Amino acid sequence: MAYIEVSEATHTYPNGVEAIKGVSFAAGLGESVAIIGQNGAGKTTLVKMLNGLLKPTSGEVRIDGVSTRERTPAQTARRVGYVFQNPDDQIFNNTVAAEVGYALKRLDLDEAERERRVAEALERCGLAADAEMNPYDLPLSVRKFITLASVLAVDTDVMIFDEPTAGQDLAGLNRIAEIIEYCQARGKIIITITHDMEFVAQNFSRIVVMANGRIVAEGNADAIFHDTEAMQAARLNQPIVPALAAALGHPEIGLDLDQLAEALRRG
Numbered sequence: 001m002a003y004i005e006v007s008e009a010t011h012t013y014p015n016g017v018e019a020i021k022g023v024s025f026a027a028g029l030g031e032s033v034a035i036i037g038q039n040g041a042g043k044t045t046l047v048k049m050l051n052g053l054l055k056p057t058s059g060e061v062r063i064d065g066v067s068t069r070e071r072t073p074a075q076t077a078r079r080v081g082y083v084f085q086n087p088d089d090q091i092f093n094n095t096v097a098a099e100v101g102y103a104l105k106r107l108d109l110d111e112a113e114r115e116r117r118v119a120e121a122l123e124r125c126g127l128a129a130d131a132e133m134n135p136y137d138l139p140l141s142v143r144k145f146i147t148l149a150s151v152l153a154v155d156t157d158v159m160i161f162d163e164p165t166a167g168q169d170l171a172g173l174n175r176i177a178e179i180i181e182y183c184q185a186r187g188k189i190i191i192t193i194t195h196d197m198e199f200v201a202q203n204f205s206r207i208v209v210m211a212n213g214r215i216v217a218e219g220n221a222d223a224i225f226h227d228t229e230a231m232q233a234a235r236l237n238q239p240i241v242p243a244l245a246a247a248l249g250h251p252e253i254g255l256d257l258d259q260l261a262e263a264l265r266r267g
């Protein structure tokens with residue numbers, strides 16, 4: 001059984017909105033999955049079901065073999081970390097180090113291990129010099145790294161990043177890519193919700209396309225970005241490389257920028 005198993009899951013909010021309509025999905029350790037789709041497609045609702053913030057109305061969500069109905073949200077969150085789209089929904093400590101170490105207090109760790117994990121997460125997120133700063137004296141793009149560092153410190157098996165690239169400059173984007181690569185190499189499952197198609201093309205081999213509460217397509221970047229029907233269903237733009245390659249009459253170039261440059265040189 002895969003580490004994440006979603007079987008025919010639905011979620012209906014108390015106001016009657018059926019946000020997820022019978023979704024099945026599985027992911028194993030070491031996989032990185034990008035969930036893409038138009039606003040309101042159900043992406044956030046689905047990942048909230050994965051980390052236990054929401055339970056399925058029907059169907060099942062199993063994490064490491066156990067239904068999320070049989071665990072408290074806190075128990076599920078110990079396995080599935082969630083970096084929210086808006087860091088200000090998660091940050092409430094007075095210093096960066098306190099914030100990153102906060103969730104560790106609930107784990108059975110000695111102080112030296114807690115300190116080691118905080119220092120490592122700060123370093124990886126480029127926050128070592130900001131440890132004693134108040135998070136709210138730092139820019140939003142940096143606050144996003146604080147919430148990311150908190151999840152890295154807990155070291156959950158699954159890490160969900162909601163729109164991680166929003167508002168990041170090139171250095172931030174590169175840092176996020178390095179973090180994803182590092183986590184994947186350590187066997188984590190990385191799940192990202194994003195509208196940033198270039199980021200998807202460069203960092204994720206598996207893409208799940210959602211529209212109207214359902215998964216409408218799934219596959220690798222090459223397949224999905226050439227699936228015009230799926231891209232239209234999700235009202236998404238193709239990334240520039242495959243779009244230009246197709247317009248030049250060379251769809252086989254796929255996502256390869258070097259091949260595209262060569263095709264342009266050849267005319």
Ligand SMILES: Nc1ncnc2c1ncn2[C@@H]1O[C@H](COP(=O)(O)OP(=O)(O)OP(=O)(O)O)[C@@H](O)[C@H]1O
Nearest residue numbers: 013015017019037038039040041042043044045046
């Ligand atoms: N707390 C809530 N109560 C009622 N309806 C909700 C709630 N949260 C989301 N919805 C509705 O559920 C549907 C799916 O929303 P969801 O936030 O999961 O989509 P999304 O794909 O993550 O969108 P976005 O890209 O805008 O974040 C939408 O119709 C939304 O209005």
